[in-house]
Amino acid sequence: MRTVVMGAGKSGLAAARYFAAQGHPVVLTDSRPDPDGVLEVELAKAGIPGVWGDHPFALLEACSELVISPGIPRTAPFVAEALRRGIPVIGEVEVAHRVIRERNDGSRVLAVTGTNGKSTTTDLAAHLMKVSGLPAVACGNLGTPVIDAVLAAPAATAFVVELSSYQLESTLAFHAEGAAFLNLTPDHLARHGDMETYRKTKLRIFEGQRAEDLRVVPMAHPEWWADAPGKGRTARFGWSACEAWCDGSGGLHLHGQPLLSRAQLRIPGDHNVENALAASLLASHAGASLDGIREGLMSYPGLAHRIAFCGEKGGVKAYNDSKGTNVDATLTALRALPGPLVLLLGGTDKGASYEPLREALAGKLRRLVFLGEAIPQLTRDLGDLPHDVVPRFDDAVHAALSLARAGDQVLLSPACASFDQFDNFEQRGDRFEALVRTWSRS
The missing domain is CATH 3.40.1190.10 (Mur-like, catalytic domain)
Structure with missing residues (x-):
């Protein structure tokens, strides 16, 4: 009897690797047409066979249990068929x-x-x-x-x-x-x-x-x-x-x-x-x-890129919330900090209005700093509030830190994706923290 692992994501691969390392028969199935080159080599080295592009019911023959990735609902036809046959359906956990x-x-x-x-x-x-x-x-x-x-x-x-x-x-x-x-x-x-x-x-x-x-x-x-x-x-x-x-x-x-x-x-x-x-x-x-x-x-400093404290100088504290890639996430960050705030906003615009930020900023705004491709949209929605326009990220961070006064918080919570100047929000947050470290030591 073998175990079938459905879904070649992080958890599915981890489960498949475990079974293979134990010498237990396992097969991996995924809806993607083919694995990428790196994954193909990894599976070959681990001795994990894969079925790609479909989940044929024949895989359930001689199957002792089905391990599914979290993103796969139990109503998926392959999973429903396993349940109908009385095959235990579990996850990597x-x-x-x-x-x-x-x-x-x-x-x-x-x-x-x-x-x-x-x-x-x-x-x-x-x-x-x-x-x-x-x-x-x-x-x-x-x-x-x-x-x-x-x-x-x-x-x-x-x-x-x-x-x-x-x-x-x-x-x-x-x-x-x-x-x-x-x-x-x-x-x-x-x-x-x-x-x-x-x-x-x-x-x-x-x-x-x-x-x-x-x-x-x-x-x-x-x-x-x-x-x-x-x-x-x-x-x-x-x-x-x-x-x-x-x-x-x-x-x-x-x-x-x-x-x-x-x-x-x-x-x-x-x-x-x-x-x-x-x-x-x-x-x-x-x-x-x-x-x-x-x-x-x-x-405890907090998780990386989630309202994480990352430096202080002269009574000014800096927080990295680069994971604030939409307006709702930025609202959470704004409500978490007492202010006064110097807030860095901008990046790749997602099409939502920035107007909801007004209420959360009321009574705690020192200055906004608009940056990146979203400057036109930010200016349209929030341009009547005290702000500076600084397109380049590094320059915007320097500007925000210089605008803050003792007792203020400088917050990177851009309400935007990062793809105009970075590969991802992690890279953006890491750059912010590096600039803050340099500032705090100067």
Whole structure:
């Protein structure tokens, strides 16, 4: 019997490589007509046969299980046929979980889901554990396939796994010693059909939990999780007294103990206070010390390119939100920072109006700096606000830093794609941080 892996994306390839390395028969199938040259060589070296351009039902003959990539819905004809034949359909996360449990080496799973904030909470929880001297790795939807992280990690590692609703659709025996459900807003409804199905899919993160495990949930919305499956002990986070909360003076508390002031966090915004509280609950449950959590919260810079603090000079702080490639993302960044703001906007225009930024900028704008190909559209929508036009990126950053005064924040959150001057938003953000480092040392 063989395993069929459907989808040659990051997680599918990771699963296929694992099975091949174990000497287990595996075949990879993908809708692309052909693999590119690099992938073709990689598959040949690993001894992984591939079927390209289609998913013939004949592949399901003598198939013990089907491993699907997160982007593939269970309604896809090939998947539906596998289910009709009684073939288990799982994802790469389930494969990795199986390996963790078979090893029985003291490793644990901490899992994070929600519509927003998953990546930051996942990465932060791993950071808190590392600062406490505990082995931990952030993986899953965040970037590194879980199976790759498991194979590279030592014994007794905490695997902090970001899980999307797509990944949770294909879990079976998955069990997390600590699991967090952060929030719920409309998303992926084309896949799930309605909010209730989406919510129930998110709740699958708790399904395998036992009485000694921890269920982390938002205090303000019990309707999201009141019917959660599993037997985990509930710990809440929020803005009034509970297991992890922020008081009216901005003080963060964990299990009745003061942690720190929210002003000491390097990641700004109410949403990041909530992420910090949820991450602290997970890390504490997995053995992180109060001092380690406190130190970790103060040192955590945020994920790259997501409102990440990257330098300070003369009372001016700079933040890289290069991932703010659309107006909605930039609105989130604007709401997270108190201002006054010098905001860098521009790049490749996406056709949406920039007018919604006005309300978020009210009362906190020092100056706008328009750059790149979107200058005409930015000038049309926001040109009556205080602004400078500086087409070239480096020049625009220098201008923004020079315009800021003590107490200001210089924010790169362009509300545009990066393709006019960069290959991607990562390259744009890296360049911003390099310029900020030079400025802060001068």
